[in-house]
Amino acid sequence: MKLTLKIWRQKNAQDKGGIVDYPIDGIEPDMSFLEMLDVLNEQLINKGEEPVAFDHDCREGICGMCSLFINGEAHGPDRGVTTCQLHMRMFKDGDTIFIEPFRAKAFPVIKDLVVDRSSFDRIQHAGGFISVNTSGNTIDANTIPVNKEDADKSFDAAACIGCGACVATCKNSSAMLFVGAKVSQFALLPQGKVEATERVLNMVHQMDLEGFGNCTNTGACEVECPKGISLENIARMNREYLAASLKG
């Protein structure tokens, strides 16, 4: 396949940045999107130019490190996948592909296509945990049975990989899907109930401090989420938040 890539290049956080065109040839449908970028980078290096910086690690859709806004969509045109799982068979010979970083105030650009998503971590520091001592004197795991349905739902929420596609795709740059998933995971388990009130208040407070926008129920996040995190989690977080606000 022969393609024209239009890639966002930005030297560092201060640089203004802009789109640069890169024609590329010999791309196989079996390649992943990131392998296609590897091929481009190899060519750039051989020509003495600087390769395009992009984030990635596991390359199997689980670490949440890869990002990329491809032709206006977070993680590109395929559904339910991350960029590293996107394959070139989704494109046609002769296509032009726009590649940009995830854009949001709370995700500043570090370089080219790499953004800083540590705001997600700070939300987690504010309450994304159960305060149990880690030195192993806990009760036997089977003493608290958990309804299978609740456990499965909790797992579904916990499957969020923290990629930030929900934020990038939202017109308000809201982080509600991510935070909703985190709150839900614990809210659904008996172990998480004890601190539920402070947890949701603190996490939502931190989310606001980080500069994420508000949710206006457009649902774009759910559509772009590679892990199928559902809007139900936002609703649950709102209920938890309301209950917590009333309490204290």
Next chain:
Amino acid sequence: MALDSKIPHGPISDKWTNYKDHINLVNPANKRNLDIIIVGTGLAGGSAAATLAELGYNVKAFCFQDSPRRAHSIAAQGGINAAKNYKGDGDSVYRLFYDTVKGGDYRAREANVHRLAEVSANIIDQCVAQGVPLAREYGGLLDNRSFGGTLVSRTFYAQGQTGQQLLLGAYSAMNRQIGRGKVKMYNRHEMLDIVIVDGKARGIIARNLVTGEIERHSAHAVVVGSGGYGNVFFLSTNAMGSNATAAWKIHKKGAFFANPCYTQIHPTCIPVSGDHQSKLTLMSESLRNDGRIWVPAKLEDAQAIREGKKKATDLSEAERDYFLERRYPAFGNLVPRDVASRAAKERCDAGFGVNKTGEAVYLDFAAAIQRYGTEEAYVKGLDANDKALVIKLGTAIVKSKYGNLFQMYLKIVDEDPYVTPMMIYPAVHYTMGGTWVDYNLMTTIPGCFSIGESNFSDHGANRLGASALMQGLADGYFVLPYTIGDYLAPDIKMGPISTDLPEFVEAEKAVKDQIDRFINNKGTHSVDYFHKKLGKIMWDKVGMARNAKGLTEAIEEIAALREEFYKDVKVPGSANEFNQELEKATRVADFLELGELFAKDALHRNESCGGHFREEYQTEEGEALRDDENFAYVAAWEYKGKPSDAVLHKEPLVYENIKLVQRSYK
């Protein structure tokens, strides 16, 4: 220097308890005066950071990703073992201990493995208390499944995303400590050297990967939990960033490197599809619970399939060779990984491979779909003779167990594994070798500890499935917190360690010099170019099967490649910025040394055991032929300037509780 493994005296089942009863403790008020650096925040480093902070130490944790939650551990699929015996199928601490020692082909240290089995049950309790949503049965209790190499069901799991959930559990525990200010987290930082003062580990040199700044960090002890080195093969199931730098740098400063040649080749990975490939994707071993592995029984059929003239589904049961079930009737498809991998390679080498390159076998779910579907039809009172219905019901059950793995396969291969069998082939997965540690998890550098996949300790020559997660968390949550306290007890009055000491200045200079050398090298090839070449030598000559001739060649070729690398590598950009090529260059430089030691270790070990298969040493039936008389030891290498000059130290392995016997799964 003589190796002292510091194994406590007494009966095996009392060693750990007695040890804990007699170690030095640090009073909580004094822990506040002690700093610990942890390199790596995967399962091992993350759980250690959280626990040590909980105990009161000041922890500084480092990882090269943008968040601890993205460490390679996140990718682990299948599950984590624990001797809970919830199923009542005969599991016990002893049986887990026994299976692990046997599975490791009797090349692991008994005392460590027993301790691991002892604390395993605790890990599950801990994780569940932290809110890790492990799979449940309808009654609300925890579910289990079985894994290769065992006859009991002791593996706990969270769909095919167990590592993710366990890591998020450890990460949440860390978050709590970060929020309290007890853990200081350094994301996007890479440790590039260790600093040793008066013979003790007292700090590290790290590069801030965003700004390029070189930083000095001091502490009273340094813990390395930097994961494995499978990426020395370039193609592996490891995350792209996984590297050996931290482990290799401490090796160069005095930490012995043990059993580098013990590499696990995992039998169920998606086969290589072309030259552009950047990594290999694992299909969890748990699939072997329900999938049957086969190749065509006749060469003509295999050829017809390769040429696209026949499909897998065209062959009847009688035209298939279920080679694992045939060769190993007791364990069948659930033989350990090394055995399954070699058996698949043997069939492919004999011409029975089923993909274009002839390097794939089938993993087939048709029988499982049929079985589950029929059962479900009975349960629901539906017509069990309705073929389409049975398939539909069975498919739904298989989907609920392995859905994400099937989806992953579909995306990569573009074929639906519910309909046609998956194609799989062995790939480099896990490294059982690593820094040598004693019973305290301390390396041969006082004050420098190594945990999780970066140490060599518990798996011997082969790791059974679902044991790496267990070891990582055992080390971090339950073992290191005791042993490090014992080490630190005399340091309570020491006060903070200055980073102005000459040792820090010197180490920082060495790091900067290496970086400048790369940036100013006006070479012609990218880092990946060299990494791929190294990977090819490793796979061809130091891979699944090795022989003396190939290994001797590999040693020379790697040394030559290393020289070429330093002359001819091209690293664009500058040192003082975000520079991914520079990151890769420093890592590949270390792989180019490690690879040579790896081959040297494989060459000296004149036996076959576990993941180390020397073609010269096999039984008539093609099974690994161990030599306990001459090789029942840990090979611990001391660095002497060049990998070729490395000096071998032997830690004899004494088996007092488990008899050394030929490993059989027949």
